[in-house]
Amino acid sequence: MQAGFSYFDKSAPEVAIRSLFDRYDTDKNGKLQDNEMQNLLQKDLGLSDEQAEIYFRLLDKNGDHNISFEEFHDWLRSGEHFEVLNDEEKFHSLLKAFSYFKQFDTDNSDKLDREQFERMMNYFGYSVINMDEAFANMDKCKTGALTFWEFMMQAGFSYFDKSAPEVAIRSLFDRYDTDKKGKLQDNEMQNLLQKDLGLSDEQAEIYFRLLDKNGDNNISFEEFHDWLRSGEHFEVLNDEVKFHSLLKAFSYFKQFDTDNSDKLDREQFERMMNYFGYSAINMDEAFANMDKCKTGALTFWEYDLEKDGKLSKSELTALLEGDLGLTPDESCIYAFMLDQAGEHCISYEQFFNWLRSGERFENINDKSKFEKLCDGVELFKAFDTDESDTLNAEQFEKLISHLGYHNVDMKELFRDLDSHNNGKLSFWEFMKWLNWVPLEKYDIKNQGE
Numbered sequence: 001m002q003a004g005f006s007y008f009d010k011s012a013p014e015v016a017i018r019s020l021f022d023r024y025d026t027d028k029n030g031k032l033q034d035n036e037m038q039n040l041l042q043k044d045l046g047l048s049d050e051q052a053e054i055y056f057r058l059l060d061k062n063g064d065h066n067i068s069f070e071e072f073h074d075w076l077r078s079g080e081h082f083e084v085l086n087d088e089e090k091f092h093s094l095l096k097a098f099s100y101f102k103q104f105d106t107d108n109s110d111k112l113d114r115e116q117f118e119r120m121m122n123y124f125g126y127s128v129i130n131m132d133e134a135f136a137n138m139d140k141c142k143t144g145a146l147t148f149w150e151f152m153m154q155a156g157f158s159y160f161d162k163s164a165p166e167v168a169i170r171s172l173f174d175r176y177d178t179d180k181k182g183k184l185q186d187n188e189m190q191n192l193l194q195k196d197l198g199l200s201d202e203q204a205e206i207y208f209r210l211l212d213k214n215g216d217n218n219i220s221f222e223e224f225h226d227w228l229r230s231g232e233h234f235e236v237l238n239d240e241v242k243f244h245s246l247l248k249a250f251s252y253f254k255q256f257d258t259d260n261s262d263k264l265d266r267e268q269f270e271r272m273m274n275y276f277g278y279s280a281i282n283m284d285e286a287f288a289n290m291d292k293c294k295t296g297a298l299t300f301w302e303y304d305l306e307k308d309g310k311l312s313k314s315e316l317t318a319l320l321e322g323d324l325g326l327t328p329d330e331s332c333i334y335a336f337m338l339d340q341a342g343e344h345c346i347s348y349e350q351f352f353n354w355l356r357s358g359e360r361f362e363n364i365n366d367k368s369k370f371e372k373l374c375d376g377v378e379l380f381k382a383f384d385t386d387e388s389d390t391l392n393a394e395q396f397e398k399l400i401s402h403l404g405y406h407n408v409d410m411k412e413l414f415r416d417l418d419s420h421n422n423g424k425l426s427f428w429e430f431m432k433w434l435n436w437v438p439l440e441k442y443d444i445k446n447q448g449e
Contacts, residue, residue: 017076020040020044021069024044038052038053038056050095055082062143063141097151112145117135121134173225183220190204206247215263269290310346311345312345316338316346330370333363336426338354342390373431376434380399389427391430393411417429417430417432
């Protein structure tokens with residue numbers, strides 16, 4: 001197989017690819033039939049009989065037992081490099097899927113007709129679905145039968161599954177890249193999100209904005225590929241609370257995007273910041289810091305460096321200092337207060353609800369409140385001996401005893417204060433109990449809808 005890798009190289013001459021194809025096109029009909037393509041895969045690209053058979057089924061998308069030169073050329077140029085075969089776990093999954101496919105392909109046509117498809121779906125426990133609709137959705141080539149490739153697209157794996165072959169991801173992208181520019185424009189990507197991945201119009205529009213990081217209204221294949229491989233699985237859409245917050249954030253963004261450019265320019269950005277009460281900050285500096293792509297597109301997701309839908313403590317600190325102008329001491333305290341559950345990160349809804357709460361750094365701007373917060377952090381850290389930014393039951397009991405509380409039920413008090421029921425107290429939970437400064441505006445549970 002190693003010698004065949006040169007054909008996948010984008011520098012491989014066109015004449016070499018044509019020569020390879022013509023050598024195995026023994027009947028000179030401009031297509032490689034089943035036996036011809038499998039000979040090529042085995043003799044020139046080093047696949048075993050089993051690997052060659054499965055790979056031919058993946059490449060033969062419409063099930064006509066032929067591979068055209070265009071299909072062959074595009075496959076080599078895709079850079080796929082037999083990834084699904086070289087990964088033992090992926091290949092094992094592929095073998096299992098192929099065995100199921102053959103089990104229900106009782107007439108050995110290398111396809112599943114409507115009746116065979118229904119038997120297979122019943123076998124897997126999907127007897128309550130609308131079989132006609134499911135079959136029509138899976139029959140991408142509209143031939144009235146399902147090929148192994150079509151089966152793998154829907155039943156064999158999710159596009160987000162790491163076992164999904166590279167050729168499948170490239171095929172999905174190319175199918176919607178109707179102008180063949182190597183990018184999915186707004187309407188193309190939204191069609192893909194709706195028709196193949198099942199999103200509603202509203203979900204597709206919002207998700208496109210999240211994926212279009214630089215605001216150029218295009219998604220490149222690299223961006224598309226990396227997103228599917230990330231395993232993200234529409235987490236923000238499947239969580240009702242997150243999606244509700246996302247809808248509100250999107251409405252705010254559109255409110256200040258008065259020219260419908262899907263970006264905020266410097267003037268629009270300043271109006272938005274004034275609306276949220278941040279009129280005292282250096283607007284030029286804040287805008288420059290937030291404009292990571294230098295396009296004027298400002299989003300929460302630009303700070304989500306780990307792309308996990310949350311801001312880690314270091315990411316949040318960078319945001320608070322770099323864009324909101326806090327000092328290291330101030331950002332440290334705010335990071336403590338915003339991390340209500342003591343998980344060393346904050347979610348999108350926590351971040352968004354804090355911004356819309358109208359809090360406006362009142363606990364920093366009020367010197368007396370800030371001093372109390374500093375004292376609270378110092379006390380908290382003194383008993384946080386494992387530097388976890390939380391207090392366990394033993395540490396909390398020592399702190400309480402230090403404050404002079406000896407005749408209390410420590411276990412009951414700890415349970416009452418542990419509002420997140422995770423067996424530890426965050427700084428926010430601790431300060432809420434002390435009631436030294438008002439913390440209501442940090443409590444996302446009490447935010448209005």
